[in-house]
Amino acid sequence: MSRTRVAVLISGRGSNMAALIEAAKRADYPAEIALVVSNVPDAGGLATASAAGIATTTVDHRAFGKDRAAFERALQDVLVQHRIELVCLAGFMRLLTPWFVAQWPQRMLNIHPALLPSFKGLDTHRRALEAGVKLHGATVHFVVPEMDSGPIVAQGAVPVHDQDTEAALAARVLAVEHRIYPLALRLVAEGRVSVAGNRCRIAKAAAPHTALIVPLD
Ligand code: GRF
Numbered sequence: 001m002s003r004t005r006v007a008v009l010i011s012g013r014g015s016n017m018a019a020l021i022e023a024a025k026r027a028d029y030p031a032e033i034a035l036v037v038s039n040v041p042d043a044g045g046l047a048t049a050s051a052a053g054i055a056t057t058t059v060d061h062r063a064f065g066k067d068r069a070a071f072e073r074a075l076q077d078v079l080v081q082h083r084i085e086l087v088c089l090a091g092f093m094r095l096l097t098p099w100f101v102a103q104w105p106q107r108m109l110n111i112h113p114a115l116l117p118s119f120k121g122l123d124t125h126r127r128a129l130e131a132g133v134k135l136h137g138a139t140v141h142f143v144v145p146e147m148d149s150g151p152i153v154a155q156g157a158v159p160v161h162d163q164d165t166e167a168a169l170a171a172r173v174l175a176v177e178h179r180i181y182p183l184a185l186r187l188v189a190e191g192r193v194s195v196a197g198n199r200c201r202i203a204k205a206a207a208p209h210t211a212l213i214v215p216l217d
Helices: 015-025 044-051 070-082 098-102 124-131 165-188
Strands: 004-010 031-038 054-056 085-091 108-112 135-142 152-159 193-196 198-204
Touching: 004 015, 004 044, 015 031, 015 044, 015 198, 031 044, 031 070, 031 165, 044 054, 070 098, 085 165, 098 135, 108 165, 124 135, 124 165, 135 165, 152 165, 152 198
Parallel strands: 004 031, 004 085, 031 054, 085 108
Antiparallel strands: 108 135, 135 152, 193 198
16 A cells, blocks of 8 residues: 655644654554655754654745745645645644645645634634633644635544633643544545535544533533
C-alpha cells in the first residue's frame, strides 16, 4: 500500500504536528509525514520534526514583504518538489488566498481549537470562557477560502469547568486536538471521507450514542 505523502505546515511549537508524526510511525497508518514547512525560521516544531528524521524547510513570509502571492507560489513550489499529496495546517498562522486553497481542493486540512462554527479566529479559549459555554473543543476541517470554515471531518468536545482558566481549558482542548487530527488524517487518507455540500460523510465509521452533558447532576 502506498502511503499518502503529507506536508504539515506550522508556525510555532508544533504539538499537533508531533501528534501526526507519532501516529504515522505505525506501519498501518495510511499517510506519511514527508515534509514539515514553517513560515517562521525559529519555529520550535522544526527541531522536533528534524529529530524525528523528517525533512523540514522554511518559507519565511517576511522575505516576500507584502507579496502574498509570491510567498504562496514559493510554498506551492516546495510542496510540488516534495510530491506532496495532502496538506495539514497545524498552527500555521498565515491566511491563505483563494489561489493557494484552490491548489488543494479537499486535500488540505486545518485544526481549529473550538467547536466550529463557534469561535472562529483567535483567542478561542478566552472567548469560550467569556461566552459561558459548558462544552468546548476542537475541529478538523477541510480548508476553503473563508477562514475557519469548510466541511468538518472530526470534532472533539470537552467540558468547561467552573474553575477553568484559559490555560487549563487550552490544555484540555489540546489533548483532544492530538487525538482528532491523526484520526481525521487517517480517514481522509483512507479515502473514507466524502464531501456533500458542507457535510462530510465518513464511510464505515460509528458515532457514539452517549451524550456529553455538563454539569453532572
Ligand atoms: C493549536 O491549538 C491549533 O488548534 C491552533 O494553533 C495551535 C497550534 O498548536 N490552530 P501547536 O503548534 O500544534 O502546538
